Amino acid sequence: MIREKFDLSGKVALVTGSTRGIGKAIGDALEEYGAKVLRHNTKVCDLSDPAAIEAYFRGLEADGMLPDILVANASIQAKIPWTEFPMDEAQKELQVNFLATLRMFQLCYAKMKAQKWGRLIVVGSVNERRPHPDMCVYAATKSAQENLVRGIARQVAPEGITVNNLCPGVFCTDRNKECLADPVYGPKVKAAIPMHDYAMPEDAAGAALLLASDAGRYITGATIMVDGGLSLPG
Template identity: 45%
Template sequence: MELQQFSLKGKTALVTGSSRGIGRSILLGLARLGANVVVHGVRAGEAAESVLAEAKALGVEAQFVAGDLSAPQGGKACAEAVLAAVRQVDIVVLNASIQVKKAWLEQTPEDIEGQLRTNFIASLEMLQVLVPPMKENGWGRILTVGSVQQKKPHPMMLPYAASKCAQESMVRSLAVDLAPHGITVNNLAPGVILTDRNTDALADPDYLELVKSKIPAGYCGESDDCAGVAQLLCSDAGRYITGQDIYADGGMSL
């Protein structure tokens, strides 16, 4: 039985960094609710083609837009390309990010700038382009994807954690400004999720056990554990939720 308040039929959703991992799961989760989707990645390839095919198999429209969010004004350029392709974006999920795992004393200016630009600056640039049409339409959903590192920063990823904190601050500011226009703005903060980003580190059984010992639930999450939260926050089922920082982390942030 379809729950009408979760339906996204007639809506278009952009999910950045959606050819793999958490972004892919969120995009397909929104497609299952009926949303037409825009897959984003730095470049086209087999991963993007795979998620496009899977989305189309769900009976929705799907297309790919490339964009390098680490480039100067990359967020603006990507958002403009999306609007040129689909004209209207109702849902924006800002998932794309990069992380450089180094001691803070070893982080180069290029490392720091790349993480801040991709993880925060590009998000703000994209919203400057995509939000005005949402305001005119009187409906919109913005979901940023943060990290448990907002509360428990990894000692080898200081700039990454700081960029996620900046993004969450942006969420709280925009939520107040955009609520009168029917637009909700929230942050989803995953914990340790079994994606290809973590494959190498978690392949070490001793390290895996150490990580799981810090998670009250006792296990690492899957990408799909983030999709249900996104379905709530991006639909009318979550219309009264805004400005919130919601953790999908098995309790790791506690």
């Protein structure tokens, strides 16, 4: 029965940045399908602080709550031309969007390997395919993450662990609500998307549920675009 393959009862899922936006919608979906979802945001553990990540995972381990499913969703982005991009801001984006993902993978791996079941899902961006001119650093961190997914996926595939990259296009969330509401910019963005509409956070939830569950057990090393066709050529 395919329906049963989506069941996540007994699984612990950590979704970073899951108090709002896409992360919240993914967390809600995994919860609806039976997972115990750990809600996370900057107050729970600031991913720009490597020591905070170590402490947070030590706490999870002590509580027997290391995740079976890790969704690395939280990210930061600054819109600044690359010629002026401050190095400290670039370091911070690298830390939150890439290094934190790598470290969290490492910290979940032993448990997943021992139980021969695990799911690592990173949330990428259509910027991997079409970098916004003022978000080159953000786009590069997302591309690095995608490459990491492919590198790790091949190695952990025999261990029942899948690793995938879920790539949103333009979603109406707090980070871009204001610019999408702009009477000139908003319609221009919609016109550029083949589906002529931007997405709502819950539009990413179905793909995440598939990747997190046994229904998606044969999908690994993949990048799944959830972008209304925005990354398509032409």
